[in-house]
Amino acid sequence: MEISFGREVASVALKAFVVVLTFTILIIISNFWYTEKVSVSDGICNVAVLPIEGVILPFVEYDDYDLVTTPTTVRTFIDRIKDDPAIKGVLYEINSPGGAPVASEQISDIIGESAIPSLSLIGDVAASGGYLIAASADIVIASGMSDVGSIGVTMSYLENSKQNEEEGLTYVELNSGKFKDAGNPNKPLSDEERALFESDLAVVHDLFVKRVAELRHKTIEEISALADGAS
Helix, strand or coil, X not given: CHHHHHHHHHHHHHHHHHHHHHHHHHHHHHHHHHHHHHCCCCCCCCEEEEEEEEEECCCCCCCCCCCEECHHHHHXXXXXXXXXXXXXXXXXXEEEEEECHHHHHHHXXXXXXXXXXXXXXXEEEEECHHHHHHCCCCEEXXXXXXXXXXXXXXXXCCCCHHHHHHCXXXXXXXXXXXXXXXXXXXXXXXXXXXXXXXXXXXXXXXHHHHHHHHHCCCCHHHHXXXXXXXX
């Protein structure tokens, strides 16, 4: 009876030891995984750095561009650093000629809404949407040789109708709306279509100017005087 009781006690103790050991291992693994997941700082440097390079687009699956920055890229980065207590600031290294207006605006919002102190360091270029993103940081630094600005929008494209005519190609226009085929490069742009596009450009341009004025704490008039598309 005593031997049986002793074995049972030993068995229970062993099971308890195994359970405790298992939980301890799981805690160690979980802590390690969590640290690896959210830690950005190496424990020495407290400034996170994010390069914003190339064309600003909503997705990365564009064969025409080697370098692309998307809103998802920036959002994922900020989500990581905000959970790292060692990070006290973020440096955005900007080298971008701009890109899609909405994607640029989204990145600007993401940077502007972050509570982490930020600085934009402009390299060779921060133009158009690239400048809008740079201007969203608390502080902006640029070299005297950097191309900065280009506040404006464009919808320019190559029109092929004369080349098609020379090659014996005929464009057949079939659409269900007056402006549905506007901007098709295989046909000349009508006066009405040009007026429509220029009206759209004016709306986006005015929003761009207003946004930059708010970010840099200037009046719309001050920014409008600079918004001629020049860098």
